[in-house]
Amino acid sequence: MIQVNNxxxxxxxxxxxxxESLEIPKGQSFGLVGNNGAGKTTFFSLLLDLIxxxxxxxxxxxxxxxxxxxxxxxxxxxxxxxxxxxxxxxEEYFYFIGDLRGQNKADVDALLAQHEEFFNGExxxxxxxxxxxxxxxxxxVGIIAxxxxxxxxIILDEPFANLDPTTVNRLKKIxxxxxxxxxxxxxxxxxxxxxxxxxxxRIVALNKGELVKDMPTSKETLQELELFFAV
Amino acid sequence: xFTKFIYLEWxxxxxxxxxxxxxALKILMGFxxxxxxxxxxxxxxGAFYILREMKLDPLVTINKFLxxxxxxxxxxxxxxxxxxVMNIRPLLTMPFKKSTIVHFSLGKTxxxxxxxxxxxxxxxxxxxxxxxxxxxxxxxxxGMALFSIVFANNxxxxxxxxxxxxxxxxxxxxxxxxxxxxxxxxxxxxxxxxFFESLFHTKWVFVLPVLVLSGLYFWTYNYLKGDLYLDAGxxxxxxxxxxEHLTWLNQFGTLGTFxxxxxxxxxxxxRSKTTIGLSVMFLFYGLLIFGSGIESYxxxxxxILAGIFVSGGFLITFGQFVPSWDSxxxxxxxxxxxxxxxxxxxxxxxxxxxxxVSTIIASFYLYFGWHVYLMIIVGAIYNIGVNxxxxxxxxxxxxxxxxxxxxxxxxxxxxxxxxxxxxxxIPQLILPVGLYWSGxxxxxxxxxxxxxxxxxxxxxxxxxxxxxxxxxxxxxxxxATIAAYKQKS
Numbered sequence: 001m002i003q004v005n006n007x008x009x010x011x012x013x014x015x016x017x018x019x020e021s022l023e024i025p026k027g028q029s030f031g032l033v034g035n036n037g038a039g040k041t042t043f044f045s046l047l048l049d050l051i052x053x054x055x056x057x058x059x060x061x062x063x064x065x066x067x068x069x070x071x072x073x074x075x076x077x078x079x080x081x082x083x084x085x086x087x088x089x090x091e092e093y094f095y096f097i098g099d100l101r102g103q104n105k106a107d108v109d110a111l112l113a114q115h116e117e118f119f120n121g122e123x124x125x126x127x128x129x130x131x132x133x134x135x136x137x138x139x140x141v142g143i144i145a146x147x148x149x150x151x152x153x154i155i156l157d158e159p160f161a162n163l164d165p166t167t168v169n170r171l172k173k174i175x176x177x178x179x180x181x182x183x184x185x186x187x188x189x190x191x192x193x194x195x196x197x198x199x200x201x202r203i204v205a206l207n208k209g210e211l212v213k214d215m216p217t218s219k220e221t222l223q224e225l226e227l228f229f230a231v
Numbered sequence: 232x233f234t235k236f237i238y239l240e241w242x243x244x245x246x247x248x249x250x251x252x253x254x255a256l257k258i259l260m261g262f263x264x265x266x267x268x269x270x271x272x273x274x275x276x277g278a279f280y281i282l283r284e285m286k287l288d289p290l291v292t293i294n295k296f297l298x299x300x301x302x303x304x305x306x307x308x309x310x311x312x313x314x315x316v317m318n319i320r321p322l323l324t325m326p327f328k329k330s331t332i333v334h335f336s337l338g339k340t341x342x343x344x345x346x347x348x349x350x351x352x353x354x355x356x357x358x359x360x361x362x363x364x365x366x367x368x369x370x371x372x373x374g375m376a377l378f379s380i381v382f383a384n385n386x387x388x389x390x391x392x393x394x395x396x397x398x399x400x401x402x403x404x405x406x407x408x409x410x411x412x413x414x415x416x417x418x419x420x421x422x423x424x425x426f427f428e429s430l431f432h433t434k435w436v437f438v439l440p441v442l443v444l445s446g447l448y449f450w451t452y453n454y455l456k457g458d459l460y461l462d463a464g465x466x467x468x469x470x471x472x473x474x475e476h477l478t479w480l481n482q483f484g485t486l487g488t489f490x491x492x493x494x495x496x497x498x499x500x501x502r503s504k505t506t507i508g509l510s511v512m513f514l515f516y517g518l519l520i521f522g523s524g525i526e527s528y529x530x531x532x533x534x535i536l537a538g539i540f541v542s543g544g545f546l547i548t549f550g551q552f553v554p555s556w557d558s559x560x561x562x563x564x565x566x567x568x569x570x571x572x573x574x575x576x577x578x579x580x581x582x583x584x585x586x587x588v589s590t591i592i593a594s595f596y597l598y599f600g601w602h603v604y605l606m607i608i609v610g611a612i613y614n615i616g617v618n619x620x621x622x623x624x625x626x627x628x629x630x631x632x633x634x635x636x637x638x639x640x641x642x643x644x645x646x647x648x649x650x651x652x653x654x655x656x657i658p659q660l661i662l663p664v665g666l667y668w669s670g671x672x673x674x675x676x677x678x679x680x681x682x683x684x685x686x687x688x689x690x691x692x693x694x695x696x697x698x699x700x701x702x703x704x705x706x707x708x709x710x711a712t713i714a715a716y717k718q719k720s
Contacts, residue, residue, distance in 0.1 A: 048566045052710050072568040082717075083563040085492070087499040087635065089474045099488040100567045105476075129472045129499065 001026040001153065001185045002047070006056030009042055009209075017042045017209040019056075024187070024202075026152075029179035031200030031217075032189040033225065038206040040189040041079065044157050047187075048077055060153060073101075076151035078142040078159070086131030090123045090141045093130060094148065101149030108148060115144050118170045135162040143171065147178075154178060155187045160195045168195065175199040193229065197222045205229075236335045268351060275355030279363065290360065294427035295420045301380055302405050304349075308388040309398045312345045323459065333456045337448065340385055349381050372437040376430040379440035386447040390454060470499070485570070489577030496556060497549075500635035503556070506548045513544025514589055517607065521599045531676065534603075535667040535683065536660065538610030539618070541593050545585035546614055546622060553578050553626035554705070555633045558716040565713060571702045575623055579694075582619045586611050602676075609680045609687070613663050616690030620697045621659050627704045630715035662686070 004022040008015060017039040024030050032040050045051045047058055049065045063070040077083070085093055098108040112124065122137050130138060139162055146154050159175075160168050176199055178184050190196045196203060197217055205213035205228060213228060215221060282289040322332055357374045361367055391397050411417040429436045477494065480487035497503045520537040540547070549556075557564055564574070590611040597604045663683045670679025690697075 048562075050562055050565060050710075050713050072566065075566070077566050079562065082560055083566075085560045085563070087495060088492075089472045091474045092476075092495065095476070096488065096492060097567070099485075100569060127472050129470065132470070132472075 001028075001061055002187075003059040004056070005059070007043075007046065007053055007058060008055045009039075009046060009051065010054045015209055017046070017206075019043070019211050022204070022211065022214075024185060026185055027182040028202055029175065029186040029200045030188070031196035031203045032187065032206065033191070033193055033196050033203060034189075034206035035191075035229070037208070039209040040206060041157055042209075043206070044077070044079060044155055044187070044189065047155060048075070048079075071153075074152040075155070076101075076146035076149070076153070077155035077157075078139075078146050079155075079157040081135075081138055081142075083142055083145075084130045084138055087129055089129055090126070090133075093141060094145060097145045097148050101151075103149050111148060112144070115147075115174070118144065118167065118174065120167065136164060136167065139163060140167065143174075152183055153185045153187070157189050158191070159188060160190055160192055172199050193222060193225045197225070233331070233335065240339070271348070271351035272355050275352045276359055278352075278356055279359045290365070290431065291424075291428070293356070294431070295424045297377070297427045298420055298423040299405070299409065301384060302401070302408075304345075304381070305384050305387060306398065306401050306405065308345055308384060309391065309401065312340075312343060312385075312388055319459070320461070323461075329456055329459055330452075333452055333459070336455065337386070337389070337451060340389060341382060343385070346381055346385055349378070353377055368434070369431050372434065373431040376437040376440045379437075379444040383440065383444045383447050386444075386451045389451050390447075485573040486577050486580065489574060490581065493556075493577060493581050496635075502633060502635050503549070507545070510544030510548045510585070510589075513540050513547070514593060516544075517541040517593070517596055517603075521596060521603045531671050531679070532664050532668060534606055535610065535664055535679070538606040538608075539614060539660065539663060540610075541596070541607050542586050542590045542611035543614040543618060544589060546582045546618055549585070550578070550582050550619065550622035551625060552629060552631070552633060553623055554712060555626070555629055555631055555716075556635075558632040559635060561713060561716045565709065571705050572698060575698060575701060575705070578623065579619055582622070583615050586614050586619070605680060609684045610663075612684050612687035613690075614687075616687030616694075617662075618659050620690065620694060620701065624697075624701050624704065627701065627708050627712075630708075630712055632716045632718070 002022075002024040004019050006021070007017065007019045009017040016037075032043065034040050042051070046053055047060065047065065049069075049071075052066060057067075058065050060071040060075060065071050085096070088096065094108050094112060095105060098105070103111075112119075116124075119140060123133075123140055130141060133141070139159070143156060143159055146156065156175075159171060163171060172195065175186060175188065178186050179199065179201065186200075188196065188200060200217055202216050203213070203221060203225065204211060205225065213225070215224070278293070279289045282292050319332060319336060353374060357370050360370045408419045412419065426436075430440070475495065477491045480491050480494075483490065497507060517537040517540070520533050554561065590608060593607050594604065596607055663686070666682040666686060667676075667679035670676070670682040
């Protein structure tokens, strides 16, 4: 589904990302771990054509992302709060995204009804604009909005951060369901090794822009990762 | 303790976004500041002699209008002067006494531009009074009293800020008073003038404003000190949100989706609301020119400029920041399945609708004759045909993120000022003036108007071609724009 070729990103002379080759097959749930500055967000930004690669390219479902916009209809993402429109209510935001993805109000409502538990009664009909919601609640809105319009590639940057423990578990459930769907490729990044291991089929660790570990999830994965990141 | 505060202030001043702009701009800004300083100084010095030339007693005349001067000052403050409350938050848990924090914040407001600017007028005026042989002590006491009132206004603004309807009330009162005076029903200055006079002539009266000032300082101090909690004075107000579906816009497809969003953007953010207020003011700009109040404005060039400004207020104030309005969530827009064309088209329609509405409201200019209104209509045609596309083109180069929640900056961001956007204003304003002028020169005013209108209609006919070009520019500027919007000021 996603093919990375000789990808690198440099700022002045500092290389922040350098991935020679990486292939993510369709239907995989892919976890990206690493410390601050490892290049996780840079990789996702490149994948979404928000920044330009210095060399190489990424091909998302046969579309080269920095050459064509053809990847947009089947790719959904939530990187940070800058993906939210602060002056809308959550409902308006969902319908707006729905409109852009060719979903009518009923479709969106059906999806929201499915995730009522995840919202925990704090999102819908709350008379608050997105800008006035707490960080965690903003994140809930952003994550669910990526599910609108049956995307085939879902990209979530640090989805577990700022969420309360119950919501983390509910989110894990949602991601696992997505992972079980053979048509959906999920890409998740996190600082939290445990969470990533719990939801992903495959884990890739980045360090200072280099790909240092690439392994399928098994019983030993967590141990191996913890050993790698041990101080 | 205070030195620490001053250190922080110095850092925040030298590292502010506007300071970090390029050298050419700094020089330009320097000249502007110098120009205004000189202009105000000249006014302060000149006022005395101009008034005497007009056979008026300078001091008496000034005293007569001080009432309005201070009212206007208060209104301007309520509109523009922000109170420095938010940057107190990180200090609360540090080992500072609360009273020190409050004293410092209040002291900081006293150094604000809105106070300093009065010195440029009053100090030279007082100097001239002394030079002309007025009693030195009286002049000094009078000056001190006036500055006490200026600072009293400063603290009043702190106390009254965030009370929504006050501004409208003050403006209404001022307008009613001014109106009554103009039509000679009732002259408020008859009652206030003796007071300002006595500030000068009676030695002890200056104590009154000074006492009022100290009282207000004490009051504001207590008010702020008692409110120094995150859930009291330092909280940010949350609006009660109401979901609006605006379903009637659904019939317009993608265009409707964006229009819905833009309407909410304008309705729910402070910054955009200020912009709307400003564009309404543009509507009345023509009164200055067609009302022939100012003689030097009564030229054909100024007429056609007025025609463009009257109908184009929204286009100018809103349009010039087009992608910046969406700067806070530009990354979202860039990853969604959005054709640039649909996005730009919605902004274009918004400007067209606003221009048409302004033109209809401007029909009160018919009072000055059909020719004046014709000029406004021609201006509107040019705005719709040419300027709306140009403004969008200019937007591609405007890379200033907009803080929607702040009302400041609506009067033009310094950083939004770059060579490319400046170049684009040439066809926006100078081309129609040139066309009109050459038409008038060759034959008569009607030919001038026809030329401007024809170019406007031509622009409208070529709109789709222009949009293809604009779209290309937006695409090539995409990464630079995203990077610029990420750096919040």
